[in-house]
């Protein structure tokens with residue numbers, strides 16, 4: 001295969017802490033994503049998933065190492081890397097359609113030829129239809145449900161044809177049913193899109209269902225713990241989640257996350273809590289249906 | 290719907306008296322619930338009552354001659370005074386006052402809004418301008434009168450300058466705060482779509498804080514009116530504030546009342562105008 005679309009090479013990120021000793025959030029992290037690949041990144045809370053994505057987006061700078069997209073080193077945010085956040089970032093003062101067309105008005109796209117402009121327009125239309133947004137085209141974001149808003153966010157990030165789409169728990173705030181719909185929508189969408197996707201989530205099932213590869217990050221400091229290739233093609237249905245191989249893989253990945261969550265204090269807290277609740281629970285027993 | 294009401298009736302009450310009590314209880318619950326909407330008719334009646342009650346109280350006080358006419362003229366006296374003033378140039382006084390307030394306010398907005406935007410957006414601007422702005426902000430505008438006379442003279446400029454000084458520093462702080470409150474994620478989204486800093490400033494910061502800025506201007510327009518009397522202390526020979534000061538000299542209490550009420554009404558009209566503008570310009574602010 002040719003050069004990777006995204007490569008993260010020896011990247012570290014330290015934050016200055018109040019104590020003066022810098023906290024190492026990411027340490028010497030290497031990873032690649034190739035063309036048209038859908039990579040999911042999972043790991044315990046606080047292991048640095050969002051930090052990694054922000055570094056790739058160029059919204060933050062690594063303390064060490066380099067990140068390349070299409071062979072070029074990342075020095076700041078740019079339209080070759082679209083980003084979708086957990087919280088909607090649609091501009092409340094623009095309608096859905098105006099949000100989709102926001103990047104068209106920017107100087108980076110000013111020199112587009114008329115052919116590119118008409119392509120852009122038809123691409124916006126196509127995305128609008130593919131994401132089922134035609135009906136809400138002229139609505140303002142605050143008139144849409146959370147699931148609809150995230151659809152527009154994804155569509156908006158894809159309109160400019162980014163080399164890679166970065167998604168940080170995009171469905172984290174949605175209910176289970178909406179999430180499932182979104183999963184199938186994303187599978188469908190990425191069957192048609194040429195974009196590489198990096199998808200951060202804390203939901204292992206979601207990660208396996210959507211991705212070609214699942215990367216587990218270990219915490220304290222954040223680094224790659226293990227990489228799990230997902231053996232199924234892109235044509236997936238919800239039934240897959242019930243299959244033995246799927247469930248086994250989910251168990252394996254969950255075990256890795258548990259093993260690498262370096263927060264011992266939390267485990268101790270949990271144990272002490274279960275010990276405490278066990279004692280009075282005998283008196284509560286009678287009340288429960 | 291029928292089934293639902295039937296059920297509530299069944300569980301709440303059987304007799305007619307009980308039902309009325311229940312309805313009454315529901316209204317009370319609605320009035321005590323925070324932010325709950327109330328019927329429009331009730332809203333308007335309450336707003337009118339808010340004006341009429343003090344008026345009735347005032348009428349009662351002056352009718353009983355509990356307070357001397359010098360201290361509290363009756364509503365009829367005030368009405369007479371209004372008609373008299375109307376015949377002798379109330380409109381001219383009001384016009385010149387509106388001109389001064391609007392000119393001082395516009396100038397303050399023209400300078401204060403961009404300054405506030407820059408202070409809120411760029412840390413170096415904040416460092417350079419915010420401390421000095423906060424320092425001057427606490428100085429009373431009336432204390433500037435001698436300086437303004439010295440520097441601007443006693444023409445129209447000095448009255449406009451006092452109103453300008455009264456509000457410009459407030460506009461700067463409030464606009465800067467509005468910019469700082471704009472969530473980072475909007476800026477980050479714009480950057481990831483390829484926006485340059487100048488574009489982010491224009492398309493995100495400016496567009497995103499516009500509704501708050503209109504609100505800030507509305508509030509400051511109100512404050513500008515409160516500086517009118519102070520401004521017209523400076524060698525004026527017309528204007529509502531001047532007329533009030535003049536009436537004070539002749540102990541014409543009724544005219545003072547008229548002046549204050551007219552200023553209040555004009556202020557209210559401006560406030561309503563700003564609210565209407567806000568509603569027109571920012572349909573996306575209404576949920």
Ligand SMILES: Nc1ncnc2c1ncn2[C@@H]1O[C@H](COP(=O)(O)OP(=O)(O)OP(=O)(O)O)[C@@H](O)[C@H]1O
Nearest residue numbers: 015016025043044045046047048049050051052202
């Ligand atoms: N600006 C910052 N200054 C100091 N520490 C930071 C900063 N940003 C993040 N951190 C720390 O870096 C660590 C990783 O944060 P990050 O948000 O990347 O984790 P995450 O894996 O996305 O967690 P979650 O699953 O909860 O979203 C956390 O311990 C956090 O406290």
Ligand SMILES: [Mg+2]
Nearest residue numbers: 049050051168
């Ligand atoms: Mg995160």
